[in-house]
Amino acid sequence: VVRTRQTSSSIPFYRNVRVLTVLAQIGFALAVLGLGWLLLSTMLGNLERQGIPISFAFLRQPAGFGISEGLPFDPSQSYLAAFGVGVVNTIRVAVAGIVLATLLGLGLGVARLSRNWLLARLATAYVEVFRNVPLLLWLVFAYAALRVSLPRLRQSLVLLGDTVLMSNRGVALPWPRASATFPAFVPWGIAAVILGLAIWVWLRRRSAAAAGRPAGFGRACLVALVVCVAGFVATGSAPIYWSVPRVSGFRYQGGVVLTPEFTALLLGLVIYTAAFIAEVVRAGMLAVPKGQQEAAQALGLSSAQTFRYVTFPQALRVIIPPLINQYLNLTKNSSLAIAVGYPDLFSVGLTINNQTGQAIPFVLMIMVVYLSMSLLTSAVLNLVNRRLALKS
Amino acid sequence: MIETPTTTAGTAERPGASPRGVRFLWAWLRGNLFNTWYNGLLTVVLVAGMAVMVQPVVTWVFQQAHWAAVTTNIRLFVVGLYPDEYLWRPGILLSLIAGLFGGSASHGRGSMRFVALLLGVLFVLLVLLPVGRARLYVALAWLSLMGCFGLDRLFRLPYAVWNVGWFLSLPIVLAVLGGSRGVGLEPVATSQWGGLMLTILLAAVGILASFPLGLLLALGRRSTLPVIRVFSVVYIEVIRGVPLVSVLMMFTLLLPLFLPAGVLRPDMLWRVMVGLTAFSAAYVAENVRGGLQAIPRGQYEAATALGLSWAQSMRYIILPQALRAVIPALVGQFIALFKDTSLVTIIGLLELLGIAKSVIEQPAWKTIPGGVVFEVFVFTALVYFVFTYNMSLASRRLERTLGVGRR
Numbered sequence: 001v002v003r004t005r006q007t008s009s010s011i012p013f014y015r016n017v018r019v020l021t022v023l024a025q026i027g028f029a030l031a032v033l034g035l036g037w038l039l040l041s042t043m044l045g046n047l048e049r050q051g052i053p054i055s056f057a058f059l060r061q062p063a064g065f066g067i068s069e070g071l072p073f074d075p076s077q078s079y080l081a082a083f084g085v086g087v088v089n090t091i092r093v094a095v096a097g098i099v100l101a102t103l104l105g106l107g108l109g110v111a112r113l114s115r116n117w118l119l120a121r122l123a124t125a126y127v128e129v130f131r132n133v134p135l136l137l138w139l140v141f142a143y144a145a146l147r148v149s150l151p152r153l154r155q156s157l158v159l160l161g162d163t164v165l166m167s168n169r170g171v172a173l174p175w176p177r178a179s180a181t182f183p184a185f186v187p188w189g190i191a192a193v194i195l196g197l198a199i200w201v202w203l204r205r206r207s208a209a210a211a212g213r214p215a216g217f218g219r220a221c222l223v224a225l226v227v228c229v230a231g232f233v234a235t236g237s238a239p240i241y242w243s244v245p246r247v248s249g250f251r252y253q254g255g256v257v258l259t260p261e262f263t264a265l266l267l268g269l270v271i272y273t274a275a276f277i278a279e280v281v282r283a284g285m286l287a288v289p290k291g292q293q294e295a296a297q298a299l300g301l302s303s304a305q306t307f308r309y310v311t312f313p314q315a316l317r318v319i320i321p322p323l324i325n326q327y328l329n330l331t332k333n334s335s336l337a338i339a340v341g342y343p344d345l346f347s348v349g350l351t352i353n354n355q356t357g358q359a360i361p362f363v364l365m366i367m368v369v370y371l372s373m374s375l376l377t378s379a380v381l382n383l384v385n386r387r388l389a390l391k392s
Numbered sequence: 393m394i395e396t397p398t399t400t401a402g403t404a405e406r407p408g409a410s411p412r413g414v415r416f417l418w419a420w421l422r423g424n425l426f427n428t429w430y431n432g433l434l435t436v437v438l439v440a441g442m443a444v445m446v447q448p449v450v451t452w453v454f455q456q457a458h459w460a461a462v463t464t465n466i467r468l469f470v471v472g473l474y475p476d477e478y479l480w481r482p483g484i485l486l487s488l489i490a491g492l493f494g495g496s497a498s499h500g501r502g503s504m505r506f507v508a509l510l511l512g513v514l515f516v517l518l519v520l521l522p523v524g525r526a527r528l529y530v531a532l533a534w535l536s537l538m539g540c541f542g543l544d545r546l547f548r549l550p551y552a553v554w555n556v557g558w559f560l561s562l563p564i565v566l567a568v569l570g571g572s573r574g575v576g577l578e579p580v581a582t583s584q585w586g587g588l589m590l591t592i593l594l595a596a597v598g599i600l601a602s603f604p605l606g607l608l609l610a611l612g613r614r615s616t617l618p619v620i621r622v623f624s625v626v627y628i629e630v631i632r633g634v635p636l637v638s639v640l641m642m643f644t645l646l647l648p649l650f651l652p653a654g655v656l657r658p659d660m661l662w663r664v665m666v667g668l669t670a671f672s673a674a675y676v677a678e679n680v681r682g683g684l685q686a687i688p689r690g691q692y693e694a695a696t697a698l699g700l701s702w703a704q705s706m707r708y709i710i711l712p713q714a715l716r717a718v719i720p721a722l723v724g725q726f727i728a729l730f731k732d733t734s735l736v737t738i739i740g741l742l743e744l745l746g747i748a749k750s751v752i753e754q755p756a757w758k759t760i761p762g763g764v765v766f767e768v769f770v771f772t773a774l775v776y777f778v779f780t781y782n783m784s785l786a787s788r789r790l791e792r793t794l795g796v797g798r799r
Contacts, residue, residue: 117424374633
């Protein structure tokens, strides 16, 4: 015992692992901080020489440039407001893109596994072509193709029985608008939602207590619908109507107009991301063991029932995490909007940078917004993973 | 009695191949296209849809399309604005790289031979195309590919020769393309590099330079030392959390600010290369981390039990296994990077996509109604596709030869 104690105390500090690890970390931290300080001081010196001190005060100044689409924006509003419009535009295109890419990707993923040879081959060809060519090419291509192939406003293409108009001014779609009786309907709507939720929760709790699968969603919806219809009758007319676009003068009147920039960006993001989502869906479906399907058939379930109750719920567990990752990719990729002239947060930020020369605040603001989106996504992902995890 | 059906089937197979073929086709159609009523309907609709599409597409490709926009600009697509009198430099460098592929293919297993074979076929196809003086260089590259392969077969050169060659190839390529008065090569400004050459160069620099950085970050992320781990995690997650275009913009805007004024003024190409490397390193690190995590704990413990230090156990036990498992993922990363290089167009470099955009704007095509948008982008997409698709085929072969996931 005495000998071991002697040896352990006689280890010189430069061979003591505990000391060494602490020293290594201190050395590393000092090196990083030193390099950081060196770069920072050089940068501050350079900025001082250029006469552009770092400050966020410029954000309060009037922007002086217009933004072609998104929330209403006036050049006399501040840079910060302009950036906000950009952030909203990013969210707008990302949400629309996520919904459409999911639908297309889901369809393609299922089609790739179809027992119809031709359909499966076509879906495979789609996936291989669209994910092996850069997204930026699809975006630039879509934008250029839209611009050269769409007619002038007066000769707008008319689709779907006069409801959709397409021209080089953009795509005009019908859109629901609130009618004059909408305010009177609002209390009815709120009542319908509350009542429906209450019935749903109550039925769920009752059926869960009685064992068996929780049900009642359909009945809750029915009750909510009945309340809504009662509201229609009481207020005299429908609270929402379809606003159908028309050409009037030099612009579209009514409906909702998607600019060529937005359309090209959305189109490019959707067709590209859908190819990746199709692969995610396919991998998820293939991950379900074949025995599961055979067992379902042995139980006498139809192929639709097998898909609904056996294959899909299990595939979903594999699909959802990479799917959310694809959503994040789509959101990050929407920064390529700058190539088609859509004013997203990156493009607006760059304009601000070009006007003010405030490169550091520009980079920081862009980074912070995208990073908070990523953090939000990974938080959602963790939550979903916890819910999906098999409970043993 | 049980034997008879099989023997009759066996004899019937040989003489009458065609009825069997017809019957087989029929069975195949029934089994794959008309197996249920809705699949039958779907097949009919799809075939009808394709039939409607075929005629306009064929007319466009063979009659209406102005492919002259592509053929007259093929030089721009391949090397960009690289000066005419120095075109021999990329020409010779192509032979150098082809030779390295040939030599490595002689040593390598399936996947390397597959890549070399694809290259050989590509060169032969290119020589057949009417692409002017470039045919000479392509033919030379093909000879170099075959020559190095044969040389290695004949003399059994050590693999180190080719490894050293690969290691030196990137600096040689950059030095020869850039030129320097000291060695008698007239300098060529990096702003004149472009086209497919620049695309490949950026992707190669991005993946090769980011590999050591990514490896260190992966080891750092799995380190037991908290300071190093936190640094690695923050770097990786920040880079992965923001889009590439913002990283590129950050480096093009900020790199000159962070360097002492007047001393170092990296031009656009170098800034972009640094940005791509910094970006790619985070992704490489995550791939390598995947490989490190796949190594069973027993391997680490065995290495420690043998008395190996951390560095020794990494060098001799862990990394050889981990990196082998990670190669397919790294090839995937290379493919992604190859596509991502198109983003440098936004910064203003004229790589493949940038050239495509500039060709569309040429005044010669402005008189054509609608311009040459479709011709140029279809061609550019095809070039990207040929490269990425073949790389992903090679990667799949690589997975099989390495036996990833089967051990």
